[in-house]
Amino acid sequence: MTTREEFEQAQEEALRLLERAQIILTAEETNRIEVTDFGLGDLLSVGIESFTYVNTKLVCAKELVLLPRQTCPEHIHPAPGKEETFRCRWGEVYLYVPGEVAPHPKAVPPQGKEQTYTVWHEIILTPGKQHTVPQGTLHWFQAGANGAVMSEFSSAAYDDLDSWTDGEVSIS
Ligand code: ZN
16 A cells, blocks of 8 residues: 555655646645556556646646656546546656557566556657647556656546556546
8 A cells, every 4th residue: 555655755755846847736726736656556666646726627737747668558548538648848758549559568567467468559759749649548558767748638538437458547
């Protein structure tokens, strides 16, 4: 299980990465940086840190922070279906969607979970690069060795409806 200390450390590390990306949050907002381990208890390997600017019935905008080599596991957003645009602000992100399989993917799936990563078309995002994941598309991503900061612009988020390839994933 991820301890409270580990969650707090991840929050602090996320703040440092956001500062490196020159993204300004107010002091009050920094306390609202969310950390999830997706219920797997392996936060440094599988997890994400995020700050939500806005999430209404129409749109959602967030900053996503990944610690070095941290992975957001494979998932799909069921109907009504969220469309997501990821723009890298700092570091490097390896994003995977259905399509031609990358012969030498940059990401390494979390140990013991390899079978829950099924889409291997690779998109490498570096600062200034962005990619839009259409509705109803399986996807997952991992940060490079230094971690990463990505902005996410999307239609409304209903995160509790998301469907994860790894049946052990849970978000609360
Ligand atoms: Zn998604």
